[in-house]
Amino acid sequence: MAFVSEEEKTEDYLFKIVLVGDSAVGKSNLLARFARDEFYPNSKSTIGVEFQTQKMDINGKEIKAQIWDTAGQERFRAVTSAYYRGAVGALLVYDISRRQTFDSIGRWLNELHTHSDMNVVTILVGNKTDLKDAREVPTAEGKALAEAQGLFFMETSALDSSNVAAAFQTVVKEIYNILSRKVMITQEFKNKDAAALGEGKTVVLQGEGNNKEALDEEPKKFGCCSS
Incomplete structure (x- = not known):
């Protein structure tokens, strides 16, 4: 696995993490909730790439997670290899209330593996658990897919904050653990x-x-x- 270079301070690391998945699954709101504790109920897809940097402390080390969001590009199939370049972590997101977004996971996983390191730490995220009455993808089905692909798995809600921080932290901690093992x-x-x-x-x-x-x-x- 190729890791992003260390910052000026030797104890600080910068990890690039990408958000991947169909349009309108809530990727931008997951990032907004994690980075700024904000939620935009009427957010619209925009064209371009956005990223936020969030600091985390792991074992006394300051970790900076640079989280990239496609910001609507996926609607135009314009997500390029440059978006994935250097990524060591990924959140593969679907909407539990829209089966079509879950059925697209295989395509996104293939694209992720095509344009980034095969060992990129990936978590499958079933978002919008607040829409429980409209659920189309059972939790067990999400777990089964994650197990079959060797991914982490978690269900989240950007609306009520459920498991949002935990999903990002799971990825960052695993990246740091792998890096630590390599250093050892x-x-x-x-x-x-x-x-x-x-x-x-x-x-x-x-x-x-x-x-x-x-x-x-x-x-x-x-x-x-x-x-």
Whole structure:
């Protein structure tokens, strides 16, 4: 997984996260609720790309999540590879009251994998749980899809704030955990090499491909977490 470069302070990280899904599933309101605790009941789709930066503290480290919203581009099939470039996390959103948006998840997942790293941390989000009387996609069906695809899962409501922060935090925490594991693995390699040098042993440098494979070993598939 390719991570966005560190900020000037070594303890700060910047993670790019993208919001993906059909138009009018509530992506912009999820972002507005998380970043500014706002909700726009009459919000309209706009053309362009918007992003908000939100700070989080994880294990004493300041993490900055730069969250990108397609802002209506998906209606015109104009979401480009540039939108996904550098993303290490994604919220794949559907509207629980509109089955068509759930049926589109496979297409969005394919697009995400085509234009970004296959290991991008992804959570499937069933939004608008406040519309319980109009529900067309059962919770169990969302969970089953997430489990089949190795994604996290959560249902949210941007209107009443249910699980909104938790959905974003789940993604950011998992990205940080993966990064931390990679740093630890790299440090272990350095320590072993240093110890070998200190004991006068010959250090054999493996081929670049082998080292890269060891450091970039794909993490195990994530379990599915529900609200």
